[in-house]
Amino acid sequence: MKQFAVIGLGRFGVSVAATLRAQGHEVLAIDNDEENVQSVQTEELVTQAICLDSTNIHALEELGLQGFDGVILAIGEDLQASILTALNLMELGVKKLIAKATNANHGKILERMNVPQVVFPERDMGKRVAQMMMQSSILESFQLDPRFSVIEMKAPDHVLNRTLAQLNLRVKFGISVVAIKHGGTELAIIPGPDHVISENDLLVIIGDNQGIRHFLQI
Amino acid sequence: MKQFAVIGLGRFGVSVAATLRAQGHEVLAIDNDEENVQSVQTEELVTQAICLDSTNIHALEELGLQGFDGVILAIGEDLQASILTALNLMELGVKKLIAKATNANHGKILERMNVPQVVFPERDMGKRVAQMMMQSSILESFQLDPRFSVIEMKAPDHVLNRTLAQLNLRVKFGISVVAIKHGGTELAIIPGPDHVISENDLLVIIGDNQGIRHFLQI
């Protein structure tokens, strides 16, 4: 069981806090808006919630954050508050810090301050939803590197009722089926060459982006 | 080349629009705030940008959205505007609709209206960042289903300089290495039993959540 702090109780911050809490960790939630503090307290989403201004280092010092396993800085809109809070957390020397940035410049400033991990929630989700929109058969995807992705998709018609050996996808498209979800619950991981693909199976595929696109377009 | 519309130019909506445009598609951006419309126009992030109130069906009708390949509804804060716009889009009969919801109730309302795909950007990113925080070695993860995940992580010390056959991870932890990134650029997909794991390799692993946690804790 670890101890984390989340600063900034917008929707993203609250979701981080709730997920950490649901996994059994201690979560200290911080916001300077009393209503936000009250609502996480009422919903029992966190272990403890405090109303304070995180740009004020004296207020933060009392919390012993450097003893926590990590801090998530989830202030978005107010650039100045985010930067000043990041400065405070770096000066306190917290063990692990992930900070949200709302745009490229915000991210560059945090990175130049050597904030160890900067995330771009809206930008990343925007990219993922655009992917869902462009490739209607893709349910989920993540970029392994600029050329390769892992995607989850409904088995297309042209592969149904045939074995993986017959389909020879690695040779034809440069893609590999790493898992097949059958009937919603069964998951075959690294299925063998005799595995037959059935209608409505979900395929988890790794491949280069071009090969995946090609496979989708047939 | 397809044609999409994005309604609501918050950070998420703008990211969806920009990603679609970067892939070469036509993007019509819609917002009732003139400043937001101006800024996507100035930055040339979209093909066309229009200032109108999407809760007004007459304004929407003129756009021929039912002929578009899809529409993304990205209004978050204003629940009423999101619901009314969703109603309009369903009545116009757009081909593909993905709508953003900001919380569980917002999502339930859209789902009950039979909006085909509802996404929760802040909630989902909150979960992913919580994962990054809890498992410091995990770089990226996605949930295949409630029990299985695909994760990308730095090779832990206890597996270095040994072959996959020697490590026997499937038997010991119930996990499979589906790809190994070496030196930042080389990617071995479904590596063979003689593949040796080197320091700084990134492993892409599929396994059940318990097995992954166990593997990480050694």
Ligand SMILES: Nc1ncnc2c1ncn2[C@@H]1O[C@H](COP(=O)(O)OP(=O)(O)OP(=O)(O)O)[C@@H](O)[C@H]1O
């Ligand atoms: N100086 C500060 N000290 C503590 N909390 C702050 C400070 N400044 C802003 N906050 C809080 O940060 C929280 C999150 O900020 P914001 O509303 O910008 O989030 P967001 O990133 O726009 O939204 P979301 O997370 O909902 O996408 C707000 O609840 C706000 O009260």
Ligand SMILES: Nc1ncnc2c1ncn2[C@@H]1O[C@H](COP(=O)(O)OP(=O)(O)OP(=O)(O)O)[C@@H](O)[C@H]1O
């Ligand atoms: N009736 C409407 N017609 C058109 N656009 C609207 C309407 N109501 C709200 N919008 C626009 O929707 C956009 C996105 O809404 P909002 O600010 O709620 O996004 P968000 O989800 O909170 O933020 P983000 O996407 O930045 O995380 C705003 O730019 C707003 O002007």
